[in-house]
Amino acid sequence: xxxxxxxxxxxxxISSLIFGxxxxxxxxxxxxHHHRHLSGPKKLFVFGDSYxxxxxxxxxxxxxxxxxxxxxxxxxxxxxFSDGRVSTDFLARLLGIKTPFAYLWKDYVGKxxxxxxxxxxxxxxxxxxxxxxxxxxxxxxxxxxxxxxDIYSQSDLSFSLALVSVAGNDYSNYLALNRSIAALPxxxxxxxxxxxxxxxxxxxxxxxxxxxxxxxxxxxxxxxTSSQGCNETYNALVNYHNSLLxxxxxxLNNETNHSxxxxxxxxxxxxxxxxxxxxxxxxxxFETPLKPCCEGSCGNVDEKDANKYTLCDDPESAFFWDGLHxxxxxxxxxxxxxxxxLSASLLKL
Ligand SMILES: *[C@@H]1O[C@H](CO)[C@@H](O)[C@H](O)[C@H]1NC(C)=O
Ligand SMILES: *[C@@H]1O[C@H](CO)[C@@H](O)[C@H](O)[C@H]1NC(C)=O
Ligand SMILES: *[C@@H]1O[C@H](CO)[C@@H](O)[C@H](O)[C@H]1NC(C)=O
Ligand SMILES: *[C@@H]1O[C@H](CO)[C@@H](O)[C@H](O)[C@H]1NC(C)=O
Ligand SMILES: *[C@@H]1O[C@H](CO)[C@@H](O)[C@H](O)[C@H]1NC(C)=O
Numbered sequence: 001x002x003x004x005x006x007x008x009x010x011x012x013x014i015s016s017l018i019f020g021x022x023x024x025x026x027x028x029x030x031x032x033h034h035h036r037h038l039s040g041p042k043k044l045f046v047f048g049d050s051y052x053x054x055x056x057x058x059x060x061x062x063x064x065x066x067x068x069x070x071x072x073x074x075x076x077x078x079x080x081f082s083d084g085r086v087s088t089d090f091l092a093r094l095l096g097i098k099t100p101f102a103y104l105w106k107d108y109v110g111k112x113x114x115x116x117x118x119x120x121x122x123x124x125x126x127x128x129x130x131x132x133x134x135x136x137x138x139x140x141x142x143x144x145x146x147x148x149x150d151i152y153s154q155s156d157l158s159f160s161l162a163l164v165s166v167a168g169n170d171y172s173n174y175l176a177l178n179r180s181i182a183a184l185p186x187x188x189x190x191x192x193x194x195x196x197x198x199x200x201x202x203x204x205x206x207x208x209x210x211x212x213x214x215x216x217x218x219x220x221x222x223x224x225t226s227s228q229g230c231n232e233t234y235n236a237l238v239n240y241h242n243s244l245l246x247x248x249x250x251x252l253n254n255e256t257n258h259s260x261x262x263x264x265x266x267x268x269x270x271x272x273x274x275x276x277x278x279x280x281x282x283x284x285x286f287e288t289p290l291k292p293c294c295e296g297s298c299g300n301v302d303e304k305d306a307n308k309y310t311l312c313d314d315p316e317s318a319f320f321w322d323g324l325h326x327x328x329x330x331x332x333x334x335x336x337x338x339x340x341x342l343s344a345s346l347l348k349l
Contacts, residue, residue, distance in 0.1 A: 040347035041161035041209055043117035043152075044092055044100050047140045047202070048165030050123035050325060051213075052088045055079025055102040057123055063299030063322075064123060072315050072328050081123055083293065083315040084328030088119055090335040091163055091211075094343055103143060106151075114151055117160060120144060126170035127194045137166065137198045145205060157206035161346060164199060164212045171218065171237075184237055192244040199252060203260060208349050212249065213264040214242045217271060222292045223323035229290065242267055262345045269337045273319060273330070282336040284329060286319040293318035293327060 046052050050064070055078055059065045062079070070077040073084030079102065080086045092099045100117035101109055120140040124130055127137045135143070148157070170191050174184065195212070202210055218224060219234030249261045272280060274289045292298075296309035298321075312318055319330040326334065335342070 039349065041095055041159055041349060042097065043115070043156060043160040044088070044095060044097060044119075044163065045117045045144060045160060045202075045207065046088050046091075046100065046119040046121045046163045046165065047137055047144070047198070048121035048163065049125045049167055049169050050081040050121075051086060051167045052119065052121035052163060052165040053079065053081065053102070053123045054086065054088050054099060054119050054121070056104045056119065056121060058104065062123055066299040068294060068309075068311055069299055081325045082321050082328055082331070085331060086325075086328075087165060087213075087331055087334075088121065088163065090331050091161075092116065094335065094346065095161065106147075111151065118144070118147070118151075121165060124169055125166075126168075126173060127166055127191055127198060128170055128173075130169045130173040137164070137194075141198060141201055141205075144202075148205065154206050158208045159349065160207050161209045161211060162202050162207045164195070164202065164210060166195070167213070168215055168218050168238075181233070181237075185240060188237065188241045189244060192241060192248060195245065196248045196252070199248070199261060203252070203256070208260070209262070209346060210260060211262050211264050211346055212245065213266040214245060214268075216266045220270065220274065220290060221324055222290055222320050225290050238267065259345065259348075264338060264342060266334065269334045272337050273333045276333075280337060282339055283333040284316075286317070286330075286333075289319040291318065292320040292322050294322045298322040 053064070055064075057064065057079060059079075062081075063069060064079050064081045065077045067077060069083065070080060071083050089099045097116045100119050101114060102119045106114060106118065120135075120143055122135050122140065125134040125136055125140070129136050148154075152160075170187075171184070174187055175181075179187075199210055199212065215238045217230060217235045218238050219231035220229075224231045224234055246263065249263055252261045253259055273283045273286070276283045276285050278285060293312040293315045294309050295312075296307075298309045300308045302308055315321065315327050316329045318327050319333070321327040321330070
């Protein structure tokens with residue numbers, strides 16, 4: 001029985017490969033007006049969580065594989081936690097390459113298709129264990145290490161960028177366990193110290209450039225906002241995390257004598273987009289930036305198959321898709337605000 005089910009899924013997978021619908025990874029429409037940067041990174045390796053995952057969680061074990069996720073792009077659920085493209089897609093566009101494949105699919109596509117790097121990011125993960133089945137950053141880096149010398153050579157890595165994108169699951173996990181907010185600063189230090197070890201390890205493995213987003217203002221995620229707006233208690237803790245992260249990156253860059261490590265300033269980019277009243281033409285103006293498009297239990301239905309969520313008319317008008325994740329338009333605005341400064345720091349190897 002079990003092998004029958006496996007066979008069924010294999011056939012499903014193969015047919016989706018043949019019909020080119022896999023994960024919507026063929027995103028040439030997003031890239032066609034961007035040229036390849038000849039001197040910049042040629043491959044992108046991604047470690048992280050749902051902000052960066054492009055389909056590493058097996059179907060159907062996550063809402064990212066359920067309607068209405070993916071309605072904007074590729075038109076159906078693709079394993080991305082958004083209505084469309086996510087952070088990884090926009091970073092690949094900035095490099096002028098296609099979105100790297102999700103690790104889960106690596107054995108089903110030809111080696112040639114792995115030339116843009118690989119995505120190990122897995123929704124729900126942190127630097128420490130969060131949910132039992134989710135591979136933390138250490139495990140994701142282990143998976144990457146296992147591919148070296150086989151799929152990727154040392155010289156590949158010297159023309160590569162790594163994105164290390166952890167957006168706060170360690171902290172939501174901490175809060176879900178009802179641990180004290182007063183003791184959170186101690187835990188924040190542990191998270192950043194472990195992040196430092198992860199960054200060192202990726203560098204020692206040979207990756208030439210490593211980008212680390214600062215933590216976005218968690219207090220402004222719809223899940224944590226109230227009628228008063230953003231929760232400033234949470235944002236103050238995020239600022240502490242980000243200041244420790246900056247110190248770590250400065251230290252690492254000093255040791256390597258190169259600008260190997262670069263912070264992608266999500267914190268300020270998110271706030272800039274929220275506050276934009278037209279003075280930032282790069283970003284769209286969102287009328288109610290803290291109100292998600294998909295409200296309620298997004299992607300879930302009750303026993304009678306009725307939606308446990310409501311959807312806005314136009315996902316492009318919303319910054320947030322659900323309680324935690326930006327829409328494709330939200331990500332587009334973030335990367336537009338980061339713009340040239342980000343390109344300058346990442347495209348120079
Ligand atoms: C990552 O997960 C593995 C397997 O559960 C565990 O052994 C390891 O201690 C975890 N790493 C960290 C830093 O928590
Ligand atoms: C945390 O507290 C909430 C509310 O008091 C309770 O429902 C929940 O079960 C607690 N969680 C844990 C892991 O103790
Ligand atoms: C912010 O979150 C904390 C911790 O959950 C809570 O005690 C506080 O009431 C919240 N503040 C606002 C303004 O919602
Ligand atoms: C780098 O570290 C060394 C040794 O700790 C220190 O003397 C130097 O000032 C640092 N350089 C920068 C640019 O921070
Ligand atoms: C960094 O530069 C210093 C002085 O220019 C040199 O002594 C040191 O070996 C360099 N370190 C690396 C890792 O290149």
